[in-house]
Amino acid sequence: DATLLHHGGALSGYRSHLLLIPDHQLVVVVLGNVNTLRPAAVATEVADHLLSGGQAPGPEDNGIATTAGETLRHADLEAAAKYRGRYLMENGRMLTVEAAEGRLFMVMGGSLQELRPVDDNRFMLAGEGIPVAFERSNNGRMQRMTLELPEHVMRAERLEPATVSGWDYRQYEGRYFSPALEVHYELVRDGEQLLARRSRGVDLEFTPIGDDRFLEWDPGDLVLKFERNRRGRVTGFTLSTSRARNVEFVRE
Template identity: 30%
Template sequence: MIKKIAVSLCAYVVAFPAYAQENIRGIYSDQIDEIFSQYNETTPGCAVAVDQQGALIHLGGYGMADLEQDVPIRPDTVFYAGSVSKQFVGMSAMLLDHDGRIDLDEPVRTYLPALPDYADRITVRQTLHHTSGLRDFFWLFYLAGKPANYVITEPAIMEILAQQEGLNFEPGTQYAYSNSAYFLISQIVNAVYGDNLDAFAQERIFEPLDMADSRFQHDHRRLVKRKAHGYAPRSGGDYLLSDSTLDVVGSGGMYSTVVDLIKWDRNFYDNKLGGGASLIDEMQQSAVLNSGEETEYGVALKLTPYRGISRVHHNGSLAGYRSTLQRFPDEKLTIALLCNSSKAKPSAYATAIADIVLAEKIGPKDETASKRDDASASYVLSASEQLSFVGDYYSHEVDNTITIVRDEKVLRIRGIIGSDDKLYPVANDHLRHYGRDFDLLFIRNSDGAIESFTVKSARASGIVFEKQP
């Protein structure tokens, strides 16, 4: 049975009032203010929009958009939206499918023939549903030793994807979130439409929905009016700039406001973009694996309930930006949050707002706490066993050498950027990097000497690093 989030098509959507760029207060506003009380004129913060039954019941800004120029966050402040952008990329592909210009069940390589042979096994639909097995390009650049502020370009992504000799898994057999997937969707839009994703989105999504403050940014150096800079806190209590340095769209790349996000969200109740209700329904259908298992992920939309209430949602995170857009369709409630602090937790803020607005309808809280594996596992290596792992390891798939050293009786990894470099033994020939949550699985030859290791992570697996002489 296909999981579907039912959406009433009643025409409850109303036009935005002329004052929609100013703060709007409602009966819940004092309680909502408390959620954001940590943000003030000395901190970055968040813009918030709460829409219920087609009316904005709260709209406001907390904290500062620009700490250097003392510019406060307002409802019309423009933020980098992170992976919330993927909804618009997915809609672009759905519209092209509706137009008959692409077929979601055709292989990706039909539209991007420069990709390696593995793209013949992946359909566009699997790419949209994160069941493609594509390795995440952020992870590939991480394993390639690139720093966090490395300017990633679209040609650089195509190049590193072309170097890959395999996938994380056989397409359709698993769900694994991949930024490479939606990047490739943007490239398909380029190839079929004949212009970049921003041009398509402006014509088919942003202009029809009057989203005047939204755009896809193909060059991170371009100016954005009323932009909130991203920030990361540092020791001492002040902040460092942390803006996007991506020249990439698809995985993210959209700048927008909470007001524009509400305009977009309202289209899910009365689709004005083409394809009618059936296109909206298809975006909100869970993918189904080859095994028949549902993934609870549609087209750039997570389909997981909250405290017994249906919810369609997605988060975003990049550099100093954090975002969420959460819709509770049965209650016709939507919460849009755009934040410019790397420490912000917009998803938690959004559910706290839902707790307030839906207090009489939501079920009990889930008190089940997830436990992280203990980094001080009991598995211990002797000094000689530790030394057997020491050496240089090279992978041509990411064109990088990773070095394992023994320092102060601890194994450490070199050649990738990060503050946490410790490796912990968790089983025979199995080391774990807890800081970035990935494993190194070692292979030995018939003489017992290590020949290579394979990386295993949620978003990039199967990459082999061979030990160098």
């Protein structure tokens, strides 16, 4: 198996990703100036295309052994690209599933681990020995992921951009204060996104993902969730990452 090295970066309005596969002397660099770009996905797709020579792989070297001793063809793994995306775990940790070299990988806290197929919608997280299962929604799209940890089962919801009306954006706009962080955020609409102008630091761009929730899509581990009173008025929001949960902001 080839070794993959990667690192991503993000700043308000800019996205980048560096991917190296030393065994093939391949380096892919993706730079973008649009917030909706997913550079990690672009980098892995470019690497996969270059390594395959733009042609369908041969039968000798493009299968992958499963824990059951079976082999799945490259074409099967191409179809498995439907698993790719961002998944939010119950503990607030963000997982990303990507594809490269005809294989699936899970990005966990900056580390890249292979997902080896076992059977339909079931994989094994290589190196960890953790079974991973995907569930479909009624429309056939992957909806959630389940990790069967030794102590308990952890579920992760797949996140996708949602549509927010102009009226909803007006409900969210305003000035907010966090007593814990002692910072002000001013939220304003910026196209189809919500821009958080901070009293300290660079601005943050959030993409709607439904249910009063927004995600800083790339790097993708900052979730903003609005709070409402009994009359339905927005009174504040919380920010959560894998390292900090429910940091409160109060509307002024």
